[in-house]
Amino acid sequence: MCAAQFPNGFLWGSATAAYQVEGSPLADGAGPSIWHRFVHTPGLVRDGDTGDVACDHYRRWKEDVAIMRRLGLQAYRFSVSWSRILPAGTGHVNYAGLDFYDRLVDALLENGIEPLVTLYHWDLPAALDDRGGWLNPEISKWFADYAEVMFRKLDGRVKKWATLNEPWVVTDGGYLHGALAPGHRNRFEAPIASHNLLRAHGAAVQAYRATGRHEIGLVVNIEPKYRASDDPADVAATARAEAYMNRQYLDPVFFGHYPKEMVEIFGEAWPDWPSEDFALIQQPIDFLGVNYYTRSVTRFDANAWPLKACAVRQKQATYTETGWEVFAPGLTETLLWVKRCYGNIPLYVTENGSAFFDPPTAAKGRVEDPLRVDYLREHLGAVRDAIAQGVDVRGYMAWSLLDNLEWSLGYSKRFGIVHVNFATQQRTPKDSAHFYAKVIASNGAVL
């Protein structure tokens, strides 16, 4: 393999998530999700933005598949809205909701695009939140039953499934700091939600082994932690941050136990877990999805709750609109770290991307986004470097296909390689999309 090339069969794609792009949250019998509730609670989302319309992908999916085809995408990672399938989260199946994903998958396959399906990307049915949601241990069965409905409908046409997207964000954002749905701020709830997310992941993998015939994995966000100094307090803070964000989910799945730092971080709020839970959590998976955006240079901070650690801004670095340092070597390091710590399990970079302000371009039909092109080029080079060092990376999904609802930040941050005019819903591939198309067509040789 030439150093400048990616392996034959490397899977080039892009990614979205249901609540961020679909719109029509209650159409055709769908039930509300916790994000539908969250965005309609005044003051929680910037500018009062909601996912009521978003990118109108629920209605414009054919147009969006055609855009993917024109860009030469080989794969499309998307998530299923649980409450479209099971409006109350359990029980009655809403066949109109199933039909939407059935048609989308068929259209992708007809256009030579492989679907990668995420079962949970943060949009819990509101009816299940009313029953405790991720705090109720029964959710492992609720989730497995939902997953089985999807497996029976789509498995075979869908050959790569992911149970959860970023359990760390679900817990840290939704239960510890409260910036994301369902907006709890409770250090006793966070570990329970985390643990039940992992139990639900394990139960869904078990269900897949009984009904599915292809591959299933987990998607985690990994942000490599670099210590700000050799001061023992900074070294310890960095170890806590790495355990909390990067190992809290991988250690249970691969080793059957939590990092030892979790007790130190949560103290009395960290329960003694039933040992039988880890047999469920440790179901073997076929691949790991890694979402990488940035790194964190980390120091001790006595006031930073609960980690007593914080990030140190880097003077010479470029930062994105979300305040994340552009640091492509961190992606190589992350992929090598996963291989070193957990073995050479097949990896997909399931999300990588950047939010930059896209200045209005004089040329009609063109959106110049040079900073996003640079970010993409540098990070694809980082993936290639990890592959050259023996990491089994099998694909890359650019985040995101479309500008979309950036959760509590509303539409203020644009990650898309395709621009969306939310007033008209017009899609315009950005320069980054045209660059990515050339990368795909050459299997990375243009990098």
Ligand SMILES: OC[C@@H]1[C@@H](O)[C@H](O)[C@@H](O)c2nc(CNc3ccccc3)cn21
């Ligand atoms: O923020 C960009 C994307 C977001 O739109 C996706 O839905 C989500 O999967 C996603 N995860 C990250 C990385 N993790 C993260 C870290 C801190 C706060 C929020 C997300 C970035 N993104």
